[in-house]
Amino acid sequence: MLHVDHVSFRYNNSPVLEDINLKIEKGEHVSIIGESGCGKSTLLKIIYGLLHVEVGALFWNDTQILGPNFNLVPGEPYMKYLSQDFDLMPFITVEENVSQFLSVFEPEKLKERTQELLEMIELTDFAKVKVKNLSGGQQQRVALARVLAQRPEVLLLDEPFSHIDNFRKNGLRRNLFGYLKKKGVTVITATHDHNDMLPFADTVVVLKNGKVIAKDSPKNLFEHPKDLYIAGLFGEANKIPINIIKSYADTQREIIVYAHEFKVSQKSGLEVEVVRSYFKGGYFMIEGVYEGLPIFFNHETALDSHKKVFLNVSIETINQRLNL
Numbered sequence: 001m002l003h004v005d006h007v008s009f010r011y012n013n014s015p016v017l018e019d020i021n022l023k024i025e026k027g028e029h030v031s032i033i034g035e036s037g038c039g040k041s042t043l044l045k046i047i048y049g050l051l052h053v054e055v056g057a058l059f060w061n062d063t064q065i066l067g068p069n070f071n072l073v074p075g076e077p078y079m080k081y082l083s084q085d086f087d088l089m090p091f092i093t094v095e096e097n098v099s100q101f102l103s104v105f106e107p108e109k110l111k112e113r114t115q116e117l118l119e120m121i122e123l124t125d126f127a128k129v130k131v132k133n134l135s136g137g138q139q140q141r142v143a144l145a146r147v148l149a150q151r152p153e154v155l156l157l158d159e160p161f162s163h164i165d166n167f168r169k170n171g172l173r174r175n176l177f178g179y180l181k182k183k184g185v186t187v188i189t190a191t192h193d194h195n196d197m198l199p200f201a202d203t204v205v206v207l208k209n210g211k212v213i214a215k216d217s218p219k220n221l222f223e224h225p226k227d228l229y230i231a232g233l234f235g236e237a238n239k240i241p242i243n244i245i246k247s248y249a250d251t252q253r254e255i256i257v258y259a260h261e262f263k264v265s266q267k268s269g270l271e272v273e274v275v276r277s278y279f280k281g282g283y284f285m286i287e288g289v290y291e292g293l294p295i296f297f298n299h300e301t302a303l304d305s306h307k308k309v310f311l312n313v314s315i316e317t318i319n320q321r322l323n324l
């Protein structure tokens, strides 16, 4: 188990992380999610032992992770950290980069394993190409294979798909996270893309201004977002007093409603005026307004500006949000 035990951290004078306390089981896949600058990369660097921690401590099983003031070479041998800069050897080929850490005493195994990793990153056709001649996204895929070749017990991934186009991203996510689960690798991924996390993570840790504000399964977090910050990590969301959606409700409480949870009716419901429609591919996101309150909802077609429509939210959704 990895234990981040009440860690606080500051660069110079500015506090970045405050009292982070996390327990991560062996083989667990944890996503650290939050807006840019909330401290995700800093937390990964601390776990890897790249930054010196003065407040709190970190442990892998019962061994303390001591950090740069105690280790000559930064980083722990059982962990690998894939940072935003890829740490590749530009003048050698893709397969040489990937196989560099494999044993040369078992040439058959080396070949097989290199092939397996190249297949996973879908770069077998580029095996003999020098890394310096690859695109940024291709280099990021090689960097992934290179850390995996080192068979880490704990893998720290900082925005692992940031340079990779959408066309490849989905397949690569499935390949990589499926592979890591099968091998029982403990994975901690920093991301702000919910697609990296919703289908794959066991646990999601939400950071805001350097503090953990939620820790839960992706499903629970999605279904019971306790504020707009958390809901906003998953998509467009609204915070709305219940009694404007259900006039009989005798509470002023506000609930989070995702844009996709509104149903449009021509007859009854919350009357909103359409401001603008945004094409989103398979649907339109409509910006509407109710007594000065902006409301975002989805609809199959664009709606004319100034048109009046009625919005409804199912009682199941309301109950789900009330039972936080």
Ligand SMILES: Nc1ncnc2c1ncn2[C@@H]1O[C@H](COP(=O)(O)OP(=O)(O)OP(=O)(O)O)[C@@H](O)[C@H]1O
Pocket (backbone or CB within 6 Å): 011, 012, 016, 034, 035, 036, 037, 038, 039, 040, 041, 042, 043, 190, 192
């Ligand atoms: N070496 C540094 N020296 C001083 N401040 C730093 C340093 N590195 C990061 N920071 C600051 O610490 C805060 C957290 O940065 P960090 O890179 O951990 O955030 P992040 O959540 O990973 O952001 P992003 O999603 O944009 O990568 C930011 O305010 C950043 O400006």
